[in-house]
Amino acid sequence: MNTNILIKFCQTIAATVFAVAFAFILIYTFFAVSLQQGFSMAPYINNGNIVFVNRLYKNFLPLERKDVIVFNLSGQESIRRIYGLPGETVTISKGNIYIDDVLIDDFDLKNSLSSNIEQNVKLGSDEYYVLGDNLDSSNDSRFSDVGNVKRDMIKGKVWRVIR
Numbered sequence: 158m159n160t161n162i163l164i165k166f167c168q169t170i171a172a173t174v175f176a177v178a179f180a181f182i183l184i185y186t187f188f189a190v191s192l193q194q195g196f197s198m199a200p201y202i203n204n205g206n207i208v209f210v211n212r213l214y215k216n217f218l219p220l221e222r223k224d225v226i227v228f229n230l231s232g233q234e235s236i237r238r239i240y241g242l243p244g245e246t247v248t249i250s251k252g253n254i255y256i257d258d259v260l261i262d263d264f265d266l267k268n269s270l271s272s273n274i275e276q277n278v279k280l281g282s283d284e285y286y287v288l289g290d291n292l293d294s295s296n297d298s299r300f301s302d303v304g305n306v307k308r309d310m311i312k313g314k315v316w317r318v319i320r
Contacts, residue, residue, distance in 0.1 A: 187212050189312060191227045191234050197289035197296065198225070198236050207319040208236065214314035220285065222256075225315040228287075228306050236315065237297050237306075241278070241286025249276040249299065274299050283308040 189210040193202045202208060202225070210227045214220055224239045241247035241256060248255040255261065276299065280286060284305035289295025297303050 188316070189227075191236065191312070193236055196291050196294040198238070199291045199294070201225070201290050202236060202315070202318050203320070208315045209317040209319070210313040211316040212313040215308075215311055218314075220311070220314065226285075226287070226306075227312040227315060228310045229312060230303060230306075230310065234312065235296075235303075237287035237289050237295070239285050240288050241280050241284075241298070241305075243280055243282050243284055243308075245280050245286075247276065247278045247280065247286045247298075249274055251275075278305065280305055281307075285311075 189212055191208050191210055193204060193206045193208060196204055208227065211218075214224070214226070220226065220239055220242070222239055222242060225236060226239060227234055227236050229235075240254060240261065245256050246258075248258070253260055278286060278298075284307055286298045287303075287306050288297045288299070298305055
Protein backbone atom coordinates (compact mmCIF):
# COMPACT_ATOMS: atom_id res chain seq x y z
CA MET A 158 0.00 0.00 0.00
CA ASN A 159 2.75 2.45 0.92
CA THR A 160 4.58 1.66 -2.31
CA ASN A 161 1.54 2.54 -4.41
CA ILE A 162 1.14 5.86 -2.60
CA LEU A 163 4.81 6.64 -3.12
CA ILE A 164 4.59 5.80 -6.83
CA LYS A 165 1.47 8.00 -7.24
CA PHE A 166 3.17 10.84 -5.35
CA CYS A 167 6.29 10.62 -7.56
CA GLN A 168 4.14 10.53 -10.70
CA THR A 169 2.23 13.62 -9.54
CA ILE A 170 5.47 15.49 -8.78
CA ALA A 171 6.97 14.48 -12.16
CA ALA A 172 3.85 15.58 -14.03
CA THR A 173 3.81 18.92 -12.18
CA VAL A 174 7.51 19.57 -12.88
CA PHE A 175 7.00 18.67 -16.54
CA ALA A 176 3.95 20.98 -16.84
CA VAL A 177 5.75 23.92 -15.21
CA ALA A 178 8.86 23.39 -17.39
CA PHE A 179 6.73 23.10 -20.52
CA ALA A 180 4.80 26.29 -19.65
CA PHE A 181 8.04 28.17 -18.96
CA ILE A 182 9.57 27.08 -22.28
CA LEU A 183 6.36 27.95 -24.11
CA ILE A 184 6.11 31.40 -22.54
CA TYR A 185 9.83 32.16 -22.96
CA THR A 186 9.82 31.04 -26.60
CA PHE A 187 6.67 32.81 -27.74
CA PHE A 188 6.19 35.74 -25.34
CA ALA A 189 8.28 38.45 -23.71
CA VAL A 190 7.78 41.37 -21.36
CA SER A 191 8.84 44.95 -22.01
CA LEU A 192 8.63 48.21 -20.09
CA GLN A 193 7.51 51.44 -21.77
CA GLN A 194 9.90 54.25 -20.97
CA GLY A 195 8.79 57.66 -22.10
CA PHE A 196 5.67 59.23 -23.50
CA SER A 197 5.95 58.40 -27.21
CA MET A 198 2.96 56.02 -27.20
CA ALA A 199 0.66 57.93 -24.82
CA PRO A 200 -2.21 57.62 -24.22
CA TYR A 201 -2.30 53.99 -25.51
CA ILE A 202 0.81 52.99 -23.55
CA ASN A 203 1.99 55.31 -20.79
CA ASN A 204 5.38 55.74 -19.19
CA GLY A 205 6.00 52.83 -16.83
CA ASN A 206 3.38 50.50 -18.36
CA ILE A 207 4.41 46.89 -18.85
CA VAL A 208 3.60 45.24 -22.18
CA PHE A 209 3.44 41.58 -23.09
CA VAL A 210 5.01 40.91 -26.47
CA ASN A 211 3.99 38.10 -28.80
CA ARG A 212 7.25 36.88 -30.36
CA LEU A 213 5.47 34.80 -33.01
CA TYR A 214 5.15 38.00 -35.04
CA LYS A 215 8.92 38.30 -35.23
CA ASN A 216 9.35 35.43 -37.69
CA PHE A 217 6.13 33.56 -38.28
CA LEU A 218 3.09 35.83 -38.44
CA PRO A 219 2.60 38.88 -40.68
CA LEU A 220 2.68 42.37 -39.23
CA GLU A 221 -0.01 44.80 -40.36
CA ARG A 222 -0.47 48.55 -40.50
CA LYS A 223 -1.36 49.99 -37.07
CA ASP A 224 0.19 47.04 -35.19
CA VAL A 225 2.20 48.20 -32.18
CA ILE A 226 5.63 46.58 -32.08
CA VAL A 227 8.63 46.36 -29.80
CA PHE A 228 11.99 46.65 -31.54
CA ASN A 229 15.62 47.03 -30.58
CA LEU A 230 17.28 50.32 -31.39
CA SER A 231 20.89 50.85 -30.37
CA GLY A 232 20.61 48.26 -27.60
CA GLN A 233 17.36 49.65 -26.15
CA GLU A 234 13.78 48.53 -26.67
CA SER A 235 11.41 50.95 -28.36
CA ILE A 236 7.65 50.70 -28.84
CA ARG A 237 5.97 52.30 -31.86
CA ARG A 238 3.02 51.80 -34.26
CA ILE A 239 3.56 50.54 -37.83
CA TYR A 240 2.36 52.80 -40.62
CA GLY A 241 4.46 51.77 -43.63
CA LEU A 242 4.83 48.12 -44.66
CA PRO A 243 7.65 46.51 -46.68
CA GLY A 244 7.83 47.74 -50.27
CA GLU A 245 5.51 50.73 -49.74
CA THR A 246 6.30 54.40 -50.26
CA VAL A 247 5.59 56.65 -47.28
CA THR A 248 5.13 60.35 -47.99
CA ILE A 249 4.66 63.02 -45.35
CA SER A 250 3.58 66.34 -46.82
CA LYS A 251 1.81 69.36 -45.34
CA GLY A 252 0.95 67.52 -42.15
CA ASN A 253 -0.55 64.48 -43.91
CA ILE A 254 0.78 60.97 -44.40
CA TYR A 255 0.30 59.03 -47.62
CA ILE A 256 1.01 55.37 -48.23
CA ASP A 257 1.58 54.71 -51.94
CA ASP A 258 -0.14 58.05 -52.64
CA VAL A 259 -3.24 57.15 -50.59
CA LEU A 260 -4.04 59.51 -47.70
CA ILE A 261 -4.20 57.92 -44.25
CA ASP A 262 -7.31 59.63 -42.85
CA ASP A 263 -6.89 59.09 -39.13
CA PHE A 264 -3.37 60.49 -39.02
CA ASP A 265 -3.03 64.06 -37.78
CA LEU A 266 0.42 65.56 -38.02
CA LYS A 267 -0.98 69.06 -38.62
CA ASN A 268 -1.35 69.78 -34.89
CA SER A 269 2.09 68.44 -34.10
CA LEU A 270 5.26 70.42 -33.49
CA SER A 271 6.85 68.41 -36.33
CA SER A 272 4.21 69.34 -38.90
CA ASN A 273 6.84 70.96 -41.12
CA ILE A 274 8.55 67.62 -41.84
CA GLU A 275 8.42 66.64 -45.51
CA GLN A 276 9.49 63.09 -46.44
CA ASN A 277 9.25 60.60 -49.25
CA VAL A 278 10.60 57.18 -48.20
CA LYS A 279 10.61 53.95 -50.21
CA LEU A 280 10.70 51.00 -47.82
CA GLY A 281 12.81 47.94 -48.54
CA SER A 282 11.47 44.40 -48.60
CA ASP A 283 12.16 43.97 -44.87
CA GLU A 284 11.53 47.50 -43.58
CA TYR A 285 8.71 49.17 -41.65
CA TYR A 286 7.93 52.85 -41.09
CA VAL A 287 6.93 53.44 -37.47
CA LEU A 288 5.47 56.41 -35.61
CA GLY A 289 4.64 57.08 -31.99
CA ASP A 290 1.06 57.88 -31.03
CA ASN A 291 2.26 61.02 -29.23
CA LEU A 292 3.99 62.63 -32.20
CA ASP A 293 5.48 65.55 -30.26
CA SER A 294 7.24 63.20 -27.84
CA SER A 295 8.22 60.44 -30.24
CA ASN A 296 11.56 59.66 -31.79
CA ASP A 297 10.44 57.52 -34.71
CA SER A 298 10.98 56.83 -38.43
CA ARG A 299 10.67 60.53 -39.24
CA PHE A 300 14.11 61.04 -37.74
CA SER A 301 17.44 59.71 -38.98
CA ASP A 302 18.53 58.17 -35.67
CA VAL A 303 15.59 55.75 -35.93
CA GLY A 304 14.77 55.60 -39.64
CA ASN A 305 13.14 52.52 -41.11
CA VAL A 306 12.87 49.52 -38.79
CA LYS A 307 14.21 46.31 -40.27
CA ARG A 308 12.40 43.03 -39.60
CA ASP A 309 15.37 41.57 -37.72
CA MET A 310 15.22 44.48 -35.22
CA ILE A 311 11.65 43.58 -34.23
CA LYS A 312 11.15 41.66 -30.99
CA GLY A 313 7.41 41.14 -31.53
CA LYS A 314 3.93 42.64 -31.50
CA VAL A 315 2.43 44.14 -28.36
CA TRP A 316 -0.18 41.70 -27.12
CA ARG A 317 -1.36 43.18 -23.80
CA VAL A 318 -0.70 46.36 -21.84
CA ILE A 319 -0.59 46.29 -18.04
CA ARG A 320 -1.34 49.73 -16.61
